[in-house]
Structure formats: structure tokens, C-alpha cells
Amino acid sequence: MTETLYPVVVLFAAAIVALALRDRPRFLPALSVIALVVAFGLVVSLGVPQEERVADVTLRWTGISRLVDEALLALLILVALYVGLVEPLPEFHPVALFVAGATHLLLVMSQALPLFVVLVGALVAPVVAFVIRPRETRSLEAAVRYFGAVSIGASLGIAALGLAGQQPAAPGEERLPLTLLLVVLIATFALLLGAVPFHVHLASLTSDAPISALALLFGVLLPLTFIAFPMLLIQSRVLPAVASVEKAQLALSALGSVSALGGALLAVGAPDLRRLVAYTVVSNVGAALVGLATFSAAGLVGAIGTMLVTGAAATQQLLSAGALERARLPQDQGWSARRAPLAAVAFMLSSLALIGLPPMGGFPPRFLLQEISFAVAAPLGAALLLASVGLLVAHLRAGLGLFGQGVARNEIERRPVVGATGLAIVGALLFVGLYPNAYLPPIVDFARQFLLALRPF
Amino acid sequence: MARHGADRARADLGGDYLIAAGVVVFASLFVLATRQLRLAALGLVAVFVASNALVLGETPRAEITLSGAAALAAAATLFLAAGEASFGEEPGWRVWPAIAISAVATTLAYRVYLSPDVDPYLQLSAFWLLAIGLGILIAARGPVRTVIGSLLMLTGTLDVVRFESGPHLATSIAFAWVEVVLTLVGAFLITQQRAFEEQQ
Numbered sequence: 001m002t003e004t005l006y007p008v009v010v011l012f013a014a015a016i017v018a019l020a021l022r023d024r025p026r027f028l029p030a031l032s033v034i035a036l037v038v039a040f041g042l043v044v045s046l047g048v049p050q051e052e053r054v055a056d057v058t059l060r061w062t063g064i065s066r067l068v069d070e071a072l073l074a075l076l077i078l079v080a081l082y083v084g085l086v087e088p089l090p091e092f093h094p095v096a097l098f099v100a101g102a103t104h105l106l107l108v109m110s111q112a113l114p115l116f117v118v119l120v121g122a123l124v125a126p127v128v129a130f131v132i133r134p135r136e137t138r139s140l141e142a143a144v145r146y147f148g149a150v151s152i153g154a155s156l157g158i159a160a161l162g163l164a165g166q167q168p169a170a171p172g173e174e175r176l177p178l179t180l181l182l183v184v185l186i187a188t189f190a191l192l193l194g195a196v197p198f199h200v201h202l203a204s205l206t207s208d209a210p211i212s213a214l215a216l217l218f219g220v221l222l223p224l225t226f227i228a229f230p231m232l233l234i235q236s237r238v239l240p241a242v243a244s245v246e247k248a249q250l251a252l253s254a255l256g257s258v259s260a261l262g263g264a265l266l267a268v269g270a271p272d273l274r275r276l277v278a279y280t281v282v283s284n285v286g287a288a289l290v291g292l293a294t295f296s297a298a299g300l301v302g303a304i305g306t307m308l309v310t311g312a313a314a315t316q317q318l319l320s321a322g323a324l325e326r327a328r329l330p331q332d333q334g335w336s337a338r339r340a341p342l343a344a345v346a347f348m349l350s351s352l353a354l355i356g357l358p359p360m361g362g363f364p365p366r367f368l369l370q371e372i373s374f375a376v377a378a379p380l381g382a383a384l385l386l387a388s389v390g391l392l393v394a395h396l397r398a399g400l401g402l403f404g405q406g407v408a409r410n411e412i413e414r415r416p417v418v419g420a421t422g423l424a425i426v427g428a429l430l431f432v433g434l435y436p437n438a439y440l441p442p443i444v445d446f447a448r449q450f451l452l453a454l455r456p457f
Numbered sequence: 458m459a460r461h462g463a464d465r466a467r468a469d470l471g472g473d474y475l476i477a478a479g480v481v482v483f484a485s486l487f488v489l490a491t492r493q494l495r496l497a498a499l500g501l502v503a504v505f506v507a508s509n510a511l512v513l514g515e516t517p518r519a520e521i522t523l524s525g526a527a528a529l530a531a532a533a534t535l536f537l538a539a540g541e542a543s544f545g546e547e548p549g550w551r552v553w554p555a556i557a558i559s560a561v562a563t564t565l566a567y568r569v570y571l572s573p574d575v576d577p578y579l580q581l582s583a584f585w586l587l588a589i590g591l592g593i594l595i596a597a598r599g600p601v602r603t604v605i606g607s608l609l610m611l612t613g614t615l616d617v618v619r620f621e622s623g624p625h626l627a628t629s630i631a632f633a634w635v636e637v638v639l640t641l642v643g644a645f646l647i648t649q650q651r652a653f654e655e656q657q
Contacts, residue, residue, distance in 0.1 A: 055626050121638045124638055124642050127646065131649050137653055147600070147604075148597060152595075152610070155587060155607070156587075158611075158617070159617045162620065163570065
């Protein structure tokens, strides 16, 4: 057994035990948190870089793998704590452990097809945690719709990668119509990422699934899916072709800007906090796609940085939305910070990171995205700027609504768990905002690899 | 060299491959049109067997055994998830858009991606399964048809991967893994649907 796979073994074993212990919910949260913390420790102790060979696959542990794995595992630990202390959901723990194991496996994979297959497994697993009320069919219908969308995306993606794998390595000798292949690949990721107009399956989930499952999806899996996209492009043989096919860049930019603007507009009109967060994530996915489409170091660093910060901020916002939902009384009108002020404060501070405002961690990558998109084409930059303004309006509106009724000192929640997770996440976001070198160097290294893979000859 | 040997073997067995491709098409149509989940699971077994038969000469036995075992596990899981013989979803009008999508998409894919280096029956099987799976998934609303569509599509994608002859051990393991994960999650959705119907 190779050292690189230890976290996977620990997490998958814990997932199986958690599945067996579903009927004993008292032990589940502790098991889940301990396994995640152990895996986090193992990940931190792994030296960078490492390369090992298992079966016919090379496992590669790099700086970006470590950064992403640490960030996502830390988020999963916080969400597991939330589930253990606030919102009991026995189905969540095996799913979270499985997703954590699959995340690590994905990040060490160095071949496109196995990487994508692992991603599909990670994306499908949360369906189990989406169905909250068996007596009502809405959450079941939403879960089925999500399952169908992921299945279509998965199969089209695997087929496109399989066909791409048969291409000769040198550009210009392609046997298949590459443009169509690339369009299928881009459509696949648009579907998996829920970019506008492929976001319907995510929109239907937001109002019906439990908060912790949504945090798993929007906070962990969507950033992971986005980061898997450039990794996969490097490992497949299509990257030089992507750069040479102008239409592919155009398609990615168009998809990104439509999603950035569409997501921001939907966020402005969002009827509740869950949807506000979901549409903001969709908008940021669009902005990150624009950055990727520039095929530049600045664009890629901005894109990956934006998605990591979006994952953290969205996780906190969804947990805050859950706490505010639980603190509501039947007679309350709209959303209010009256009974959960700490959760509401954490929500608003995370908004700064999600929109990309200083001093939070979202600012440096968003600035890079904005700058490079204006450098590539003014309309592209204008689209991202408009999206930022839209998100600012949406979150300001939510903030005014939250604090409009003041705080009820006598009714404040007794155990502010989400306030505590908010302290951790907002603190981390503030730190990386003030000191971006804490997380940007591995992303810069990855961008360098990407550019090398883009022009290998 | 391996490809040359396989070509020779293929020339001897051309009729058998035609039959296997035919089984893939008709069994998938049966899966599309049947109401009972248990019958659909049996139809899926036929699709899996015929699909693997198409690559018998070119893919290592270990890989075929692995994907066959995963496919059997998937079919058995669906069979058990059905609970009773009559459980399923009425296909109704959903059959027609699925057939239309699969016919158009197969023709288009065959026309655009047809490669002279790859066995035409394998290509036909792959494109057909991808297209019919897509057709079922687009028209599906309930978990039964969604799971069936995704398994058909996944079988088609495995065929696409096998266009390139030779060993794909890691890919086969990954496929078996994702097939089992998809089926288990699908079975969970089906049991939830059954529980809901029983409460009605």
C-alpha cells in the first residue's frame, strides 16, 4: 500500500462503518469527525511532490492537490460538526466520508479517465443525503433530477474523454472532429457545474434538500468539479487542441459570462437565503470559467482561487442560512437576525468573500479575473463587472432584510454552533485576504504546468 | 499486431458479432419499453453480456470478468430494489421521444465519429447505447427510468473506451466502481419511491 492512498483507505473504511452504524446515530458524528481529522492529519503529513505507481496508474501528489485537499477536508470537518451538533442527518456521514475519500483519490490521479470516473462517483454519492422527507416527493424528485443530470454529464464526459484519448499527441493530426468533441466536453462540465442555463437541477435542490447536503454540494463538490476541469484538460490529450480551436475558447467564455451574469440576476431576485447562496455560487462558477477560457496564468490562478474561496464562503453561508431557518418562529416574517445574530454576521462577512470584496480572500482572485477579462475583451470584463455589481446588490438586499428587525436579546439562540464555524471560516478568509501568499503559490505552480501542457511543442 | 490478430479472429466470427450487436439493440429497446423493473434488470443483463461479447477478442479476460461482475451486481441490485415483480414505471409516451432521440443521435454519432480502425459493430453498440440512454434520461421523471437510462449510457461509454484495443485495467476498475456506486444510489432512490407509493 502506498503512503499516498492512506487517507483514502481511512475514509472509505470509515464510510463503510458509518453506513453500517446508520441506525445508531449517537456514534456517527464522532466517528465521522475523527475519521476526517485523521485523514486531514495524514494529508498534512504527506510530503510534496510525490509520485507512485499503482496498477497501471501513476499517483501524483502535488502542491495544488495538497492545498485543495486540505481546504475541502477542513470544510467537511466543519459541516460534519454542524450535522452532529445542530441538524442530525444519519445519511450525511457515510456520504461525507465517501466524498472526502473520493476527493483525495481524484486529486492524486494523473490519468484523465480514472480521474473523471472518480469525480462522477463523488458527485453521485450526495444524492443519498438529498432525500430528507420520504413522505414528501419534492426532495425525491429533486434528487432524481440531479442524479439524471450527473449521469448524463458523466456518460458524455467519459465518452468524450475516451474518444479524445485516441487522438495522436501532435496537434494537426486529429482523426476526429475536435470541435464537436470539445463542445461535448464543455457541455459536460457546464452540466456538472450547474452553469446557467444548465442549472435547473441545482435550483430545484436548493429549496428541498437539507442544508448540510447543500453545503456538501456547493461548498465542496462544485469547487472540486471546477478544479478537476483544468486537471483533466492537462491529463487528456485535448489541451493543445483546445487552444488551437478558437470556437472552444469562445464557447467557454460565452458560457462563463452567461453564467456569471445569469447567476447574479437570479441572485438579485432570490426569494430566500438558500437560493441566494446557490445562485451566487453559479455566478462565481461562470466568472471562473471566463478566467479558465483566457488560457492565461492570471486567469487560471483567479479561477481556482475564486472557486476555493467560493467553496469556503458558500459553506458558511449555507450553514448560517440553516441556523437562521431553525431560529425562525412560525409568526416571523421573512428572514431575520433577531434570534441568531452571530450566524447572520457570519453570513454577511462571508458575503464579502463571495462577491470578491476586500479585505476577504475573494478579492485577490476576483481582481485577477476582472483584470484578465478586460485585457482579453472589454465586453467580457464588463460582463464580470456587471455580475459583481449584481451580486453586491443581492447580498446588500439580504443584509438589510436580515438586520432590519434588530436583535432580540432575550431570544438569542443558546448554542451558536454556526457562529463558531463562522469564526473559523471568516477568520481563514480574512487571513488569506490579507496574506494571499498563504494559498496562491501552489495555484501559480499549477498554472505553470497548465501553460506547459497547453503548448508542449 | 494484437489488432491484426483480432481482425483475423473477427473475420471468422463476423456473424456472431452481428448477433451480439443485434442483442444490444433489441435488449435495450426491451428495457426502454418494459414497465416492470425486474424485467428491465434482466434486459440489462442481456445488454451487458452482448456488449462484452463484442470485445471478447481484444480485451483481457480479467477486465471482461471485472466489468461483467460489476454489471451482474448492478442488475441484481436493481432486481432486489424492485421488491416485487409488478413494481416499475409505466413508460407511456416517454418511449417515443427516447426512440426518436436515440435514432437521430446514433445516426449522427455514427456519421461524425465512425473510425475505420475500430470494429463497426462495437461502434454501433456504443453509439446506440449512449443515444438510447440519453433519450431515456431526458424523458425520465421517476427514479426507475433514470437509473436504467444512466446504466445504459454508462455501458455505452465503456464500449467507447474499448475502441482503443489493449488493456485498460485502471479504467475497468474505475468503471466497475462507478457502475456499482450509480446503481446503489439509484437503488436508494427506487426504494424511497417504493416507500412513498406504499404510503399512498
